[in-house]
Amino acid sequence: MNVITISREFGSGGRELGKRLAEALGYAYYDREILEKLAEQTELDAGYLERVLEHGVADQTYPIHIGRTFAAIPAFANHSTSLLACQTQIIRQLAQKGNCVIVGRNANVILSEARPLRIFVYGDMKARIARCRSRAPEGEKLTDQQYEKNIRQVDKYRARIHNMLCDYDWGDVRGYDLCVNTTSIAVKDAVAPLAEYAGIWFAGREKKPE
Numbered sequence: 001m002n003v004i005t006i007s008r009e010f011g012s013g014g015r016e017l018g019k020r021l022a023e024a025l026g027y028a029y030y031d032r033e034i035l036e037k038l039a040e041q042t043e044l045d046a047g048y049l050e051r052v053l054e055h056g057v058a059d060q061t062y063p064i065h066i067g068r069t070f071a072a073i074p075a076f077a078n079h080s081t082s083l084l085a086c087q088t089q090i091i092r093q094l095a096q097k098g099n100c101v102i103v104g105r106n107a108n109v110i111l112s113e114a115r116p117l118r119i120f121v122y123g124d125m126k127a128r129i130a131r132c133r134s135r136a137p138e139g140e141k142l143t144d145q146q147y148e149k150n151i152r153q154v155d156k157y158r159a160r161i162h163n164m165l166c167d168y169d170w171g172d173v174r175g176y177d178l179c180v181n182t183t184s185i186a187v188k189d190a191v192a193p194l195a196e197y198a199g200i201w202f203a204g205r206e207k208k209p210e
Helices: 014-025 032-042 046-055 080-095 125-134 144-165 187-206
Strands: 003-008 028-030 100-103 117-122 178-181
Touching: 003 014, 014 028, 014 100, 014 117, 014 187, 028 032, 028 080, 032 046, 032 080, 046 080, 080 100, 117 187, 125 144, 178 187
Parallel strands: 003 100, 003 117, 028 100, 117 178
Antiparallel strands: none
8 A cells, every 4th residue: 555645835836736746646545534524423513623624713703603503503613633533543543544645734743654755845935925825715915914913823733633643743855755945846747757756666665684
């Protein structure tokens, strides 16, 4: 079983890279699919779960349930630790199905026993702001300073959750097998060499010590 995990700075293009790489390799791709399965299990809204688990926001004004009164909402609705535990179980179940690429959600740590190829995607702030602006909803008017603030906030939360799970910092090169800087490249142009690298890496992993 070959598993590739994509950890990424917000706005670096890691999600696009993961999806394109999965397509190139013929692997299953898991990203929002994890949130959707978590939503099914908890009967909570996927948008709410994304805000809690990816952005650290538990906004009571946001619709958090599916077809329930507020009195019947599960007790763990606002406890990210319980939600993270459920998400961890889902990630492990999906990884056992076969070759796959998993984006985010600390899969690199959760699946460490499976010896995944752990990729970290990053970029300069200017490039990340430009990518966020190019993909913003129509009518969104944010300054560079506002984009940077949002980017840093998401990265800070990702780092905090990651650092709760292991003894090396989020983004520390010692925790990854390959780091990819997307500042000066189009994500699609990085896919072919990464797919080739993945093949070499997995072949080397399976070699028995001489």
